[in-house]
Amino acid sequence: MKQPNTQPTSELMLRETASQTAGPYVHIGLAPAAAGNPERDEEIWNEMAGPNARGEHIEIVGTVIDGNNDLVRDAFLEAWQADADGHYQMYYDLRNDFNGFGRTATIAEQGGEWSFKTIKPGAVSHPNGQPMAPHINLAIFARGINIHLQTRLYFDDEVEANAACPVLSRVESDIRRQTLIARREERDGAVRYRFDIHLQGPGETVFFDF
Numbered sequence: 001m002k003q004p005n006t007q008p009t010s011e012l013m014l015r016e017t018a019s020q021t022a023g024p025y026v027h028i029g030l031a032p033a034a035a036g037n038p039e040r041d042e043e044i045w046n047e048m049a050g051p052n053a054r055g056e057h058i059e060i061v062g063t064v065i066d067g068n069n070d071l072v073r074d075a076f077l078e079a080w081q082a083d084a085d086g087h088y089q090m091y092y093d094l095r096n097d098f099n100g101f102g103r104t105a106t107i108a109e110q111g112g113e114w115s116f117k118t119i120k121p122g123a124v125s126h127p128n129g130q131p132m133a134p135h136i137n138l139a140i141f142a143r144g145i146n147i148h149l150q151t152r153l154y155f156d157d158e159v160e161a162n163a164a165c166p167v168l169s170r171v172e173s174d175i176r177r178q179t180l181i182a183r184r185e186e187r188d189g190a191v192r193y194r195f196d197i198h199l200q201g202p203g204e205t206v207f208f209d210f
Contacts (some may be wrong), residue, residue: 026076026141027105034074034105042094046104048079048118053098055084055119059192060153060182063112064140067200071112075142076105079116081135086122120155126166133158133165140197149207153195156181171206179205 027035032043049057064075079102082088089100104114116136123131136153154162162168162181171177182193197205 027074030103031076031105034076034107044092044101044103046102046114046116048081048099048102048116050097053084053119055098055122056191058118058120059187059190060116060118060136060195061113061192062115062182062195062197064106064114064142064197064199065201069201071106072142072199073106073108073112075114075140076103077114077141078103078139079118080137080139081118082121082124084119084122086124086131086134088124123161128166130164130166131161132167133161135165135168138197140199142199145199149199150210151197151205151207152180153182153193154180155184155193157184176206179203 028037031045033039049055060079064072064077066072080088081100083098083100089096089098092099092101098119102116102118104116106112106114118136121134121136123134126132133154135155138151138153140149140151152167154165154168162177168177168180171180179198182195184191184193186192199205
């Protein structure tokens with residue numbers, strides 16, 4: 001009988017299992033309503049700003065699109081952003097008027113859209129001392145993505161700040177930079193921004209490695 005250390009490495013390697021992919025299982029634990037399960041009493045979800053939160057109240061909406069230009073209807077997203085003064089919060093509490101962290105998911109019954117209700121963030125200082133343009137950090141999880149993708153959402157009505165941003169300006173191609181810009185629109189008198197994320201293809205969104 002062969003001892004384990006005498007077997008070829010190829011025979012010892014375990015095959016990839018479904019638990020090593022991000023979806024659709026992530027919804028069961030982190031987005032129960034999207035998975036058709038009962039919601040919990042305390043849930044980290046997409047309403048990051050309450051009615052008393054300081055700042056400009058906005059809604060962010062979008063879709064996730066794959067390399068075939070089809071909607072990804074079971075993607076899961078996390079958002080992290082500064083408050084209206086450009087400061088990140090250290091603690092999450094559902095009793096806060098504003099929390100800088102939120103979660104959402106694309107819902108098939110809602111046309112494959114995801115959304116956040118939040119406030120427009122203030123400018124945050126880069127480690128080099130320069131102010132970064134107002135932005136929201138996004139992490140994208142979906143089936144077939146073993147390591148989540150990270151990107152940023154900037155605002156199209158922050159033209160001067162975007163042009164001077166030390167991070168956004170690192171993207172040399174103007175066409176590529178446009179994949180990080182959310183477009184302002186109004187719906188029923190409320191301000192919202194649309195941001196569609198393309199996972200692959202000619203219009204692939206810029207993803208960051210940090």
